[in-house]
Amino acid sequence: MPDGISYKAGESAPLGPLRVVVADDNPVVRAGLAALLHGRHDIEVAAEAADGREAYEAAVRHRPDVILLDVRMPGVDGMAVLPYLVGLAPVMMLTYSRESEIVREALRLGAGGYLVHGEFTADELTSAVRGMGQGRAAFTATAANALLAHVREQPDPPAAISAQSLSQLQPVVAQSSTAQRAVSMRNREDFRLSSREAEVMELIAAGMSNQQIAATCFISEKTVKNHINRIFAKLHATTRSAAIARWLGVAHA
Numbered sequence: 001m002p003d004g005i006s007y008k009a010g011e012s013a014p015l016g017p018l019r020v021v022v023a024d025d026n027p028v029v030r031a032g033l034a035a036l037l038h039g040r041h042d043i044e045v046a047a048e049a050a051d052g053r054e055a056y057e058a059a060v061r062h063r064p065d066v067i068l069l070d071v072r073m074p075g076v077d078g079m080a081v082l083p084y085l086v087g088l089a090p091v092m093m094l095t096y097s098r099e100s101e102i103v104r105e106a107l108r109l110g111a112g113g114y115l116v117h118g119e120f121t122a123d124e125l126t127s128a129v130r131g132m133g134q135g136r137a138a139f140t141a142t143a144a145n146a147l148l149a150h151v152r153e154q155p156d157p158p159a160a161i162s163a164q165s166l167s168q169l170q171p172v173v174a175q176s177s178t179a180q181r182a183v184s185m186r187n188r189e190d191f192r193l194s195s196r197e198a199e200v201m202e203l204i205a206a207g208m209s210n211q212q213i214a215a216t217c218f219i220s221e222k223t224v225k226n227h228i229n230r231i232f233a234k235l236h237a238t239t240r241s242a243a244i245a246r247w248l249g250v251a252h253a
Contacts, residue, residue: 052081
């Protein structure tokens with residue numbers, strides 16, 4: 001079992017290659033995910049989608065085993081289409097959105113898993129996709145923490161969440177945080193980024209603008225731009241999208 005993602009047992013694996021629909025409005029991330037999954041002998045990317053409407057049309061046409069769905073997309077977003085997709089295939093949210101309310105709402109609407117970018121490795125992602133095809137839920141640290149916090153707030157935990165499942169989930173949350181730090185540290189070392197540069201790169205990957213990064217790090221926008229120029233040089237990237245793809249491990253030099 002991967003360290004960065006927790007699971008919940010389910011049914012047996014489907015026959016043949018696992019058919020997946022990838023829905024993300026960022027073409028670089030979408031193409032990178034598709035290429036990563038296509039490289040696995042037991043996984044087939046049946047279709048890609050840039051918004052919720054395309055995701056629904058692809059799911060109806062291809063009847064996939066798993067749908068990977070971003071939360072925020074133009075037009076019909078992931079949360080709006082989620083209730084319609086869960087009747088067609090298991091849906092795993094794969095997103096930068098880490099707000100507890102969004103995690104809880106996605107699970108309430110029927111999502112079978114929730115992975116936040118930056119909290120898993122490429123191998124952990126493919127393992128999570130295989131797990132979804134076998135009926136196992138998958139959560140990275142942020143989503144697992146949100147779920148546990150919600151359960152603890154309830155006077156009587158939902159019947160669907162047993163004491164046994166919580167006892168299995170809680171130890172993995174700590175491991176997930178450790179794995180996330182390990183991935184970030186490994187990236188920092190591989191690309192020879194300073195601590196501040198790695199911090200800025202994580203914020204870029206989270207979709208923040210230069211102004212937002214400056215406010216978060218308490219530095220000027222000019223300083224942010226200087227950091228980004230050095231980051232791009234070290235990652236051999238010329239755009240934000242390319243840098244994000246390299247950082248997430250879905251593109252190669």
